[in-house]
Amino acid sequence: ASFWPLASTSTKEKLLGGLLVPGFNERSCLSRYHSAFYRKNMARSPSPHLIKRLREHEALQHRCGPGTEAYRAAAARLSSGHPNATDGDDAAPGACKYLVLVPYRGLGNNILAMASAFLYAVLTDRALLLDRTTSLGDIFCEPFPGASWLLPQHFPIRNLQNLTGEVPESYRHLVQSDDAAASVSRRRYVFVDLDHSCTYHDKLFFCDDERRFLHRAPWLLMRTDGYFVPALFLNPAYQEELDRLFPRKDAVFYLLAHYLFHPTNKVWGLITRFHDSYLKNSDERLGIQIRVFDGDTPFQHILDQILACTSQEHLLPDVVTQEPPHPSTTGAQSKAVLMTGLSSWYYENIRWKYWQSATATGEAVSVYQPSHEEHQLSGYTTHDMKALAEMYLLGMTDKIVTSGWSTFGYVGHGLGGLTPWIMFRPENHTTPNPPCQRAKSMEPCMHGPPFYDCRTKHGADTGKLVPHVQHCEDMSWGLKLV
Ligand code: GDP
Structure with missing residues (x-):
C-alpha cells in the first residue's frame, strides 16, 4: 500500500490542482489541505475556466456574504417588504443577488443539493447561503475564504423549512402569471420548489433563462433534496458555459465536492x-x-x-x-x-x-x-x-x-x-x-428530472436529448451525466 503519496505531496496536489486557494488557516480545518495525503491522484483535474470562475465566485461571496454592507442592505429590503430594488430592467451592475438553499432529508440528499445549488449560484452570479437548521455547520468547514456560507440567524424570512410551492412567491405561480417579469419585480423573493412533489410548472425552472426573468429577483430561495445538475446541462442558456467549465461531463460532482466539502x-x-x-x-x-x-x-x-x-x-x-x-x-x-x-x-x-x-x-x-x-x-x-x-x-x-x-x-x-x-x-x-x-x-443520479425539452417547448424523453445526459442504471426515469 505504498501509493498514498505521503511525503511527496506538492503544493499543487495539496490544492487539488488549483481547485482550492491557499491561505486558509490549516489547523482550523485540517482536511482542506490534508485530504490529498489520503487520496490517490485526482481522478479528474479542474479546467482552467473552472478555476477562474471559482476565484471569481469567491470574490462574489466575499463582497456579498453575511457581515457585508451589501448583505445588510439586501436583507433590510427583504424585511421591509419592499419589492426589490431592481424594478428597472436590470439589477444595478455589481448588485448582490442571493440563492438561499433549504436542504432537507438525509445527509446524502443535503450534499447533492448543496453541490447542485452551488453550481447554479456560480452560473447565475448569486451568493450561496445555507439554511442552518441542520448540522451542516458542525460537520463542514467553510468553503469560501473570508465569507460564511451559513445564513445568519436573523434572516428576515422565518421557518424556511415550511415553504412550499403553494406560497404566492413560488416560481410555480410566477411562471404562470401574464407578465412574469413584472410579477417577479413585485415579490420580495422567489421560491423555487424542487421537492419530489413539485409540479410541471415548478420544473419549468430548469428551462428558465436567468438573463431574462429570474435575474430580477435579488433573493431566490430554493428547496431541494437532490442532484439537479443534469437538468442544468439540458438548459440551452447554460450550455456554452458548462462546456467550458467541464470539458469532461462525468466528473462535475467530483470536482464540485472536492471544492466545497471539507469535513471539520x-x-x-x-x-x-x-x-x-x-x-x-x-x-x-x-x-x-x-x-x-x-x-x-x-x-x-x-x-x-x-x-x-x-x-x-x-x-x-x-x-x-x-x-x-x-x-x-x-x-x-x-x-x-x-x-x-x-x-x-x-x-x-x-x-x-x-x-x-x-x-x-x-x-x-x-x-x-x-x-x-x-x-x-x-x-x-x-x-x-x-x-x-x-x-x-x-x-x-x-x-x-x-x-x-x-x-x-x-x-x-x-x-x-x-x-x-x-x-x-x-x-x-x-x-x-x-x-x-x-x-x-x-x-x-437525478431522481426527479424534468420531462420537457427547453428548446422545442414540448414534453420529451430528456435522457435522449444530448449524449452526455442519459438515464440512470438504478432508476429508469432518472438522469445522470456520463
Ligand atoms: P439515502 O436516504 O440513502 O438517499 O441517503 P441520505 O444520506 O440522504 O439519508 C440516509 C441517512 O440515514 C444518512 O444520512 C444517515 O443519517 C443514515 N444512514 C443511512 N445509511 C447509513 C450508513 O451506512 N452509515 C451511517 N452512519 N448512517 C447511515
Whole structure:
C-alpha cells in the first residue's frame, strides 16, 4: 500500500490542482489541505475556466456574504417588504443577488443539493447561503475564504423549512402569471420548489433563462433534496458555459465536492483514524454500501444480492468449503472490505464467511464496518458526523458496490471518483437478477428530472436529448451525466 503519496505531496496536489486557494488557516480545518495525503491522484483535474470562475465566485461571496454592507442592505429590503430594488430592467451592475438553499432529508440528499445549488449560484452570479437548521455547520468547514456560507440567524424570512410551492412567491405561480417579469419585480423573493412533489410548472425552472426573468429577483430561495445538475446541462442558456467549465461531463460532482466539502476536524479525525487503523495497510480496498428502503430489519434477499454481486463481478474471492484449505502463503494479498449500513447484520455475515472458511485465492479478507446506527437520525450532529465519515471513507476505497437509489451511496462513490457497481433496488423482497451492474459514470443520479425539452417547448424523453445526459442504471426515469 505504498501509493498514498505521503511525503511527496506538492503544493499543487495539496490544492487539488488549483481547485482550492491557499491561505486558509490549516489547523482550523485540517482536511482542506490534508485530504490529498489520503487520496490517490485526482481522478479528474479542474479546467482552467473552472478555476477562474471559482476565484471569481469567491470574490462574489466575499463582497456579498453575511457581515457585508451589501448583505445588510439586501436583507433590510427583504424585511421591509419592499419589492426589490431592481424594478428597472436590470439589477444595478455589481448588485448582490442571493440563492438561499433549504436542504432537507438525509445527509446524502443535503450534499447533492448543496453541490447542485452551488453550481447554479456560480452560473447565475448569486451568493450561496445555507439554511442552518441542520448540522451542516458542525460537520463542514467553510468553503469560501473570508465569507460564511451559513445564513445568519436573523434572516428576515422565518421557518424556511415550511415553504412550499403553494406560497404566492413560488416560481410555480410566477411562471404562470401574464407578465412574469413584472410579477417577479413585485415579490420580495422567489421560491423555487424542487421537492419530489413539485409540479410541471415548478420544473419549468430548469428551462428558465436567468438573463431574462429570474435575474430580477435579488433573493431566490430554493428547496431541494437532490442532484439537479443534469437538468442544468439540458438548459440551452447554460450550455456554452458548462462546456467550458467541464470539458469532461462525468466528473462535475467530483470536482464540485472536492471544492466545497471539507469535513471539520472532528469528522476528519473519524476518517483518518479509521483509515489508518483498518484500510491503509491492505493491498486492496473494497467498499460495500448497504441502504435498505424497506425498513431497518435485516433481509436475506439483500445479503444474497451482495454476495451474488461481489462474486459475479469478481470483487470478492470465493471461499473453499472442503478441508484442507488452501495453504496460506506468506505474501498473500490482503483485501480490506469497508462495509457501511444502518444494520450490522450483513457485515456480521460476510465477516463470518471469511473467518469460517479460507479463500480460494489465498487472499486474506478483513471486513470492517465503522458504525451501525440502526435508525436514521438525520440532523443530530454525532449521527451525521458518522454518516459523513463513512461516505468519505467509502470514497477512499479502490472499488465500490453501492445500493441503487441511495444518495448516501452516490456521495460515497462520487467523492472517491469511483465508478460503482450499483445493486438494483429489490422488488417484492426478491434478489434482483442481475444483482448489480457497473455504472456508466461516477456521477450521481437525478431522481426527479424534468420531462420537457427547453428548446422545442414540448414534453420529451430528456435522457435522449444530448449524449452526455442519459438515464440512470438504478432508476429508469432518472438522469445522470456520463
Ligand atoms: P439515502 O436516504 O440513502 O438517499 O441517503 P441520505 O444520506 O440522504 O439519508 C440516509 C441517512 O440515514 C444518512 O444520512 C444517515 O443519517 C443514515 N444512514 C443511512 N445509511 C447509513 C450508513 O451506512 N452509515 C451511517 N452512519 N448512517 C447511515
